Amino acid sequence: MSETKPAPKTVADGNTVHGVVAEFSDVDSLLAACERVRDAGYTKADAFTPFPVHGIDKALGIKPTVLPWIALTAGAIGTCTALTMQIWMNGIDYQYIISGKPYISLPAFIPVSFELTILFASFGTFFGMWALNGLPRFSNPMFTSPRFDRATDDTFFLFLDAKDKRFDEAGAKVLLGDLGGEFVEPVVEDDSPKKIPSFLLIGLALVIAFSMIPALLVARMRVTKSSSPRFHVFPDMDFSPAKDAQQISTLFADGRAMRPDVPGTVNRGELDWDVDFQTGIDMEKLAQIDAPRARQLVAMMQSDTEIGEGDGEVAGEESPAEEAVEEVTEEPQTEEPAAEEPMADEPATEEPAADEPAAEEPAADEPEAEMQEEPESVKEESASEEPTAEETATEEPASEEPAAEAPAEEMAAEEAPAEETPAETAPEEAATPAEAEPPTEKPAAPASLAPASGPTVDTTPWLTENPLTVDAEVLARGQQQFNIYCSVCHGMNGRGNGLVNQRAQQILATTWTPPSSLHDQTLYQDAYPDGKLFSTISNGVRKMPGYAAQIRAKDRWAIVSYVRALQASQNATLDDVPASQRKALQAKQAEVQAELEKAAAKAAADAQQSAT
Amino acid sequence: MSLAVPNGLDNSVERPGTRAPLVLGESSYHSITEAVCKIAENPPSKLWVISFLVAVHLATMLGLCIAYLFYTGVGVWGNRNPVFWGWPIVNFVFWVGIGHAGTLISAILYLFRQEWRTSINRTAEAMTIFAVVCAGTFPGIHVGRAWLAFWLAPYPSLNLWMWPQFRSPLLWDVFAVSTYATVSLLFWYMGMVPDLATFRDRSKHPVRRAVYGVLSLGWSGSSRHWMRYEKAYALLAAFAAPLVLSVHTIVSFDFAVSQVPGWHTTIFPPYFVAGAIFSGFAMVITLMVPARSIFNIEKLITIRHLENMCKIILTTGMIVGLAYGTEFFIAWYGQVTEEKFAFINRAMGPYWWAYWTMITCNVISPNIFWWKKARTTPWIMFVVSIFVNIGMWFERFVITVTSLSRDYLPSAWAYFEPTWVDWAMLIGSFGLFFTLFLLFCRLMPIINMAETKATLAKELHMAHKDAH
Structure with a gap:
């Protein structure tokens, strides 16, 4: 092959000869010539035609292409890519719950898989074909002859490559002449300068350098801190007149x-x-x-x-x-x-x-x-x-x-x-x-x-009775709502020393009106009926705003019931506690007492220690 | 080497035992080259310049409308509750449909070895690309915040932190239309490379030569290249053929997978595909009839070519008519109240005018092609093709708007009214289409020279055999 044995080259006018080419004016004479050349033992002969000529593959002994395999491989990669992508994205990484359908629902993945198979196979075919053909090609010695321009118009060319084992320039010329080829001539190296003009190179370098600037700016911005607000390319609704x-x-x-x-x-x-x-x-x-x-x-x-x-x-x-x-x-x-x-x-x-x-x-x-x-x-x-x-x-x-x-x-x-x-x-x-x-x-x-x-x-x-049927559930709801909305001022225990009040005292807020203690006698049921308490929660009093907009009526009533429970808790005796829970309560009381005593003892000891 | 077919020969007449010639007149390989290349090489005619200016202005109007839309928001359209898919989606489906004939002619007719496709496939493919450009514009701007349209793509986003929903037909649509656009572009471009090489080799001006030289990728016409090229072409055709069918199927899923009465039908995929072929061929006729006389290529795009397309229009027109009938039958046969109402409403409701325009244009008008006289008279087929274009636009309008404007809940019914922006965008999209098409006519080989020459070679070969 040509790789093993250096191709015989003939030098004419200082240019390398790549082979010999002859013209034919119709398909039939070209095909006949191709067959003769093939029979003469040439394996690197090639024909150049303005359109695909039927039977020329056989006439020249051109082997079939591997292109279909490339297409098949690319298509298979496409299918796998699509399935992997969909299964990963929707089946594993980000699961959409849609009508209880399985996350990995293959039937729904068919369309995209099909499209990507086609897409990849088409890319494989398209780019594979150009790659196998060695195109795009920037320089081709065939194009040195102006006559060759007609190869894309109406003339057929048969070319014997100098790399062929059997090639010798004189013999090839004779052979092509015998076969009816006209204008038999050698194909010589393109003598135009091979180097890319320097202005093109400089221009290209400049373009590349300038195109890096935005990327570098972005990269720099990503690692530096800035106190100015984000740059909004598209403001969307970031600055809407809300x-x-x-x-x-x-x-x-x-x-x-x-x-x-x-x-x-x-x-x-x-x-x-x-x-x-x-x-x-x-x-x-x-x-x-x-x-x-x-x-x-x-x-x-x-x-x-x-x-x-x-x-x-x-x-x-x-x-x-x-x-x-x-x-x-x-x-x-x-x-x-x-x-x-x-x-x-x-x-x-x-x-x-x-x-x-x-x-x-x-x-x-x-x-x-x-x-x-x-x-x-x-x-x-x-x-x-x-x-x-x-x-x-x-x-x-x-x-x-x-x-x-x-x-x-x-x-x-x-x-x-x-x-x-x-x-x-x-x-x-x-x-x-x-x-x-x-x-x-x-x-x-x-x-x-x-x-x-x-x-x-x-x-x-005023309504004197809470219209809700007060049970543990309502009380729990009331407690929850109380703790959310009321306790910040009135305190968890209702004594009027919530966090807001503590802070107000701390900063000596002059306009602050301390919240009432809910354990004031005037706020008890007989002096302050449930309905009134409800109305106060709803509409506010003094500095306290109304909560009607935030708390639903039902929950306001629940809060009323919880406030009553809080008030009752301060005046309760052991008899008010259900019999089943008294023991637990007593145990708890003993526990707390013990702890308090312990703390007191410890404090005393500490005091003694520091005194000595 | 040339073949002389009498210029006046009517190649639409079948002569038993002979093949009807597809290239007329005194023709040789060189005359084909001349005929096609002259179109691009001669200075533009006055008619071309005028049409181009008109088209460019309309395309600019589309651009301005889009700018206005971006600046103001989608409220500039007539899309209102309950019709949120108004004209933009109608236009999208219309243009995608038009875009189907090109690949169909190139791919499916190629696989069936229909040689008459050779002189029309290039134009049809170009038409496909340009129609898909128009089609792709509409969903792109319909998303509201078009600058975020890239959210449609499955990319690892740090903003969203989520992936797209792959069980939605709208996402399938993204993949289908973008794949279709890409593959059509590859197919079209690959088919043009040998002809671009012809342009390159004929150009005198160095810039022109350089540009066509780059575009033709150094094509030399080597037999080895041709062999791989033809294989690649056949493969791409084989891939594109099912792709064409899948794309409009998926577009129809956008509707059929929903629950809206009048959309939720299993007939949609074949019905949409038939409609797409129907409208696509009509558009090819609309373009080819004037183009062949303006550019003097009647010998290459003969009456026989046109007649074949008319036959396809007739066939697909009947399929579409059958689909309309089947929809009504199923609505009655299924006995679902809303479904029945949806179809009665289409024909007799407030949009009756749109429905009957559609029926007149799509079902009745193509029937004139039963007469051979109509199939072989260019002006008649031109007129009919315009009717079909109008009818197919109305088909999409009827499907999209009538179903949405009156679905399940009567209290949510409303009558759709387009705004001036809707009109301007529809007209502007034609401007964009014709701008691209007219540029293509001037700059690219509008007929596949290599394939036409191969067809001529076959005819020469047979003439040669007959002579012996």
């Missing part, structure tokens, strides 16, 4: 970031018709004492959205809007009139539309009437409410009434929603503001801060 509830938004015309409930809808989990359960007030009794207020409460519960709307506008919007006046200039328009006339109009005009669905209920008509007068009074209340709210915070009595009230408030506030009383003492308008208030379960309404403009006698018919 607002918290009750912030001012410029996005909506009403300036509210939090959207009011859609009229005619009930929020999920808020469909509750039991007014007693939601307010802690015995409605039937209230109806006897103060019918308008009871009616309003019922209406509020039944058509939550309408009053909620009005309520929101008065209590909810007022405060953000008031602030908004200073900042948002477009607001005053809606603000001022909203407080004065349109306020009264709005509900009236809105009502028919919103009310329609509820029209079947007979009760729905009454609140409507109520509603129309209500806003006026509510507006008054809200007008007086703002200053008072501030006042309570700053403790600076400054407005008309509160002067007398501020001190009263201190103590009355304990009995938070005591504002009920005006119902009797004051005429309608004075009564209604207070009425608007227990239903303000919404944290937006700072109603608990409303002044109790009258004597502090609480005539509200």
Whole structure:
């Protein structure tokens, strides 16, 4: 073979001769010539044709290609890759639970496996073919002759390679001439310079060098620390104009970031018709004492959205809007009139539309009437409410009434929603503001801060019994909720020394009002009925905010039951403990006592030691 | 060496005992080279320049629409609850369908040794590539945050820390369409290399020669190369043929695997594949009829070629019609309320106009091809092919939109209305398609010269034998 024996080369004009080539003008003469060349013993002859010529493989003795095996191998690799990938990704590493189907579900893996098999096999075929053909090839001595350009047009070439054992230039020329070849000529080495021009090399080097810069920058950034925020190529929603509830938004015309409930809808989990359960007030009794207020409460519960709307506008919007006046200039328009006339109009005009669905209920008509007068009074209340709210915070009595009230408030506030009383003492308008208030379960309404403009006698018919059936489960739930929400201020034991209070004492916070101890006599069931306690949890008192928005009504009742249990625990005797548990308790008591004694003894010993 | 077939010969007439010639006129190898290369070498005609300018402007409009979409968000489309798969998906399925004829002509007709494919396969393959480009654009921008479209790929992500869900047809779709695009591209490019070498060897300008020289990878026409090349071509054809069928099958799974009435049917894969071939051949006719007269290649793309394509359109049109009928039959036979409603709603509901446009264009209009006169008259087939294109777009619209706009829950029903962006993107996608196609016509060999020459060689050989 050529590898073993150096190919005979002839030098003409200083160029290496690679072989001899001849032209043929049609397929049949080419095929005949190929056969003769093959029979003459040439194994390295090759034909160059503008299209694949049938039968030329046989005529030249070309062996079949291994390409199909490459394709098969590549295809098999594709199948394995796809299956491994899917089984690993979905079956093992990241399992999707889909309708209880197996993680490794082969039928579902067929499509991707099929596609990757085809893809890999096609790559194998495509690149395998070029690799076997030795292409792309940058230089080919065949192309030195300009006549060879027609090899891709209409002329057929037969080439005898100088590497062939039987090759000698003169003999090959004669042979090809005899076979009918025209323009028999040697194929000489391409004498154009072999070296790649230096400007290309420099250009390439520069391109490579510059292309490294971004990669290096990225690499550097990954290992260095930076105090500036992350660079966001695509900001996505990282900087969206998101607002918290009750912030001012410029996005909506009403300036509210939090959207009011859609009229005619009930929020999920808020469909509750039991007014007693939601307010802690015995409605039937209230109806006897103060019918308008009871009616309003019922209406509020039944058509939550309408009053909620009005309520929101008065209590909810007022405060953000008031602030908004200073900042948002477009607001005053809606603000001022909203407080004065349109306020009264709005509900009236809105009502028919919103009310329609509820029209079947007979009760729905009454609140409507109520509603129309209500806003006026509510507006008054809200007008007086703002200053008072501030006042309570700053403790600076400054407005008309509160002067007398501020001190009263201190103590009355304990009995938070005591504002009920005006119902009797004051005429309608004075009564209604207070009425608007227990239903303000919404944290937006700072109603608990409303002044109790009258004597502090609480005539509200509070529920005296917890509407829940109190059992161990309810108590456990109450304890859990208490520990989450109440204990931070009131302490785990309810003595009013929770972590927040401790911290406030520690930093000598001047505006801090210490939370009540729940073991105060005034907070016991006889002085402070369950319903009232519930209302306080819901609406807050003094500095304590209402928790209606965070804790569900049922859980608030559970907390009430737990508070009662806490109170009972401080006044209990051994007889209150079930007989079955007394022993365990006594044992525990002995254990604790022993430990305390031990600690005391140790402390004494330590003291002695340090003294000596 | 040349073969003279009378120029006026009607090669669509069968003559018993002879093979109908596929190359007409006084032809030799060189005349084929000349005819094809001249298209790219001569300065562009006025018609080409005008159409190119129009197409480029439309493509630019598509680009601007996409920029607007990225800047504003997918709300610029008409996609609204409950029709979240609006026109972008309709356009995607439409273009993928168009893209199927190319590989079908190249691969399946090659495997069946249908030699008439030789002069149309290049154009059809190019059409495939460009249609897949258009098709791929739509799901790419439909994901909402298109700059995160790479999340579709299974790569070890440090952001997501998860892998894609391989049991979802939408992911199969990613693999199917990207594999199809890749394999079609390989197939098309590999088929072009010998012809690019012809371009290289004919070019006078050094830059042109260098560019075609690089593209043709140093092809010399060696018999050994040809042997491996033909083997590779046959292998790729063998791989591409089932691939074509699988791709539209998987596209149909996007619909069929869901629970939506009108989508959840087992007939979808064959029905989609037939529809794809139908629309693809129609698009080939739409492109070839004007192209052959503009570029003077009637002798290479003869009436017989066109007639064969018309026959395929007729056949697949009937298959599609049968599928429409079968859907209705199964809806009635299955007695599922929602399913029955979905189909009655298609034909009589608010989208009745779309449904009957589809039926008219797809089922009724191809029947004109029962007459040989229609199959051999280019302008008639051009008109019918336009109808089929319209009809197939409407088929995708009907399937996608009518089913979604009214599914199980009547309270969630709504009527879909496209926005101007939807319209502009549909029209713009045609602009992109024709831009690429017109560039291809100017820069690449639009007819497979090597294969056409091989066909001519066979005919010469037989003429030679007949003479003896």
